Amino acid sequence: MAGKGEQALLSTEIVNRGVEAPVQMPVPQPSSSGHGIYLVTIPVLVLVFSAEVGSLSREELWRKVWEEASYDLVTVLAFFAVLVFTISVYFMSRPRPIYLIDFACYRPSDDLKVSKEEFIELARSSGKFDEESLAFQRRILNSSGIGDETYVPRCIGSPGNCATMKEGRAEAATVIFGALDELFEKCRVRPKDVGVLVVNCSLFNPTPSLSAMIVNHYKMRGNILSYNLGGMGCSAGIIGLDLARDMLQANSNNYAVVVSLEAVSFTWYPGRNRSMLIPNCFFRMGCSAVLLQPTPRLPPGEVPPRAHRPNPQGRRRPQLPVRVPGGG
The missing domain is CATH 1.10.287 (Helix Hairpins)
Structure with a gap:
């Protein structure tokens, strides 16, 4: 009985309890009043x-x-x-145009790469799922669009408890610092030059926050505007970009860094509830970091915008900066 009550409290189903509240129109803001x-x-x-x-x-x-x-x-x-x-x-x-200078995506080591079948075998070897749960996860994987070259933490296949604060923090530190190191090196920007930092991680929200961990690790300046977004779902990456853009409108001559990730180890669910098994199939290890600036000025040594250069994989991609929509 207690289990059913706890499951009802944690359910994501929308229930109408007869409570209504009047909706008040927001007060027009000067920044959004147009011309x-x-x-x-x-x-x-x-x-x-x-x-x-x-x-x-x-x-x-x-x-x-x-x-x-x-x-x-x-x-x-x-x-x-x-x-x-x-x-x-x-x-x-009038709003200043905001430009995306460059970005970086963390790529884990190849020993963490798993295919869909290897993922199912890891889940089976952990001993935490029955055959029905494994079959359900296999169906979700086959219809999700997830490829055979995704990455998961090592603790996924361990018999012990994976969803711990220690494992989540270790994974977050690995992917965040890997992406930011690449971004700072690519753009030739010092961490102390960053004036706005926005971190987006939906489910893993420790104390101290992930943004505080980044500020402490890179010894960023004391007056940095630091924000940590949590519990806002997959669309929070766009919300983070919008927040950084608005902060740069009010604080020009600054760099803004937006970091988006999800801690797979902390969100790992070893059970039989199908609705809670879905994140196991969709979320994978990784992190992205983008650098924004109010002016399209390139770091020293970079090629001009719209030029092309080969990347390490031999493909060619357009150079940045790219104007962020809505920035004026």
Whole structure:
């Protein structure tokens, strides 16, 4: 009975309990209000100026400006002051374009590579699954699009408990530092130059956080803007990019790094609940890190944008930076 009650508490099924709350429309933010103020202000100023000046000839306008400066010059100067102020506000408040300078993906060693069949054999050798659970995982794998060259931690096939804080932290440190080391080396950027750090890991959220672990490991500066996103699902990678872009809008002349990963060892489920077996089949070991900057300036020694160079696999890919959508 206790098991059923615990399962009901942990269930992800949406249940309508009759509780309703009014939805309040959010207050418009100045940063998202668009350019409506300029579309309203500028035509009015143009009409006022046209009505004031259009009815006068060139001689009359010259006489009014220089002979009746006590009134008309003040009006003209006030108009130009408002016009200059409006144009200045427009150029100062418009969003800056944000560019993706480069990225890096951590690739584990080949001894951690498993095919779909090897994964099923690892799960069987752990002794934690019955044949029905193994058959279910095999069906999910065959329909998931997962290839035969994915990576899993060593602890997956061990008979002991894999989903521990120690194993999760060890895996996270391995993949995060591997991706960031490659990114910093590729871009020739020092960790102390990074002003914004966003880390996204949905299920593994230790204390201290993963972002704090990165700041401490690389000895980043003390005023870095550090964010750790958790429990937000697979779409949090895009949310992390959006957050970093917004932070760079307010803190220019900075680099931003966005790190996305999932700790497979910590999310490993050794049981028979089918809904909880699905993450075992979909999540794999790895990490990605991207570098963002408000200006498309390339690090020293890099080739210009839209050029091409061969990568280690012999394929050719377009060079970065790439403009991040929504950045202006």
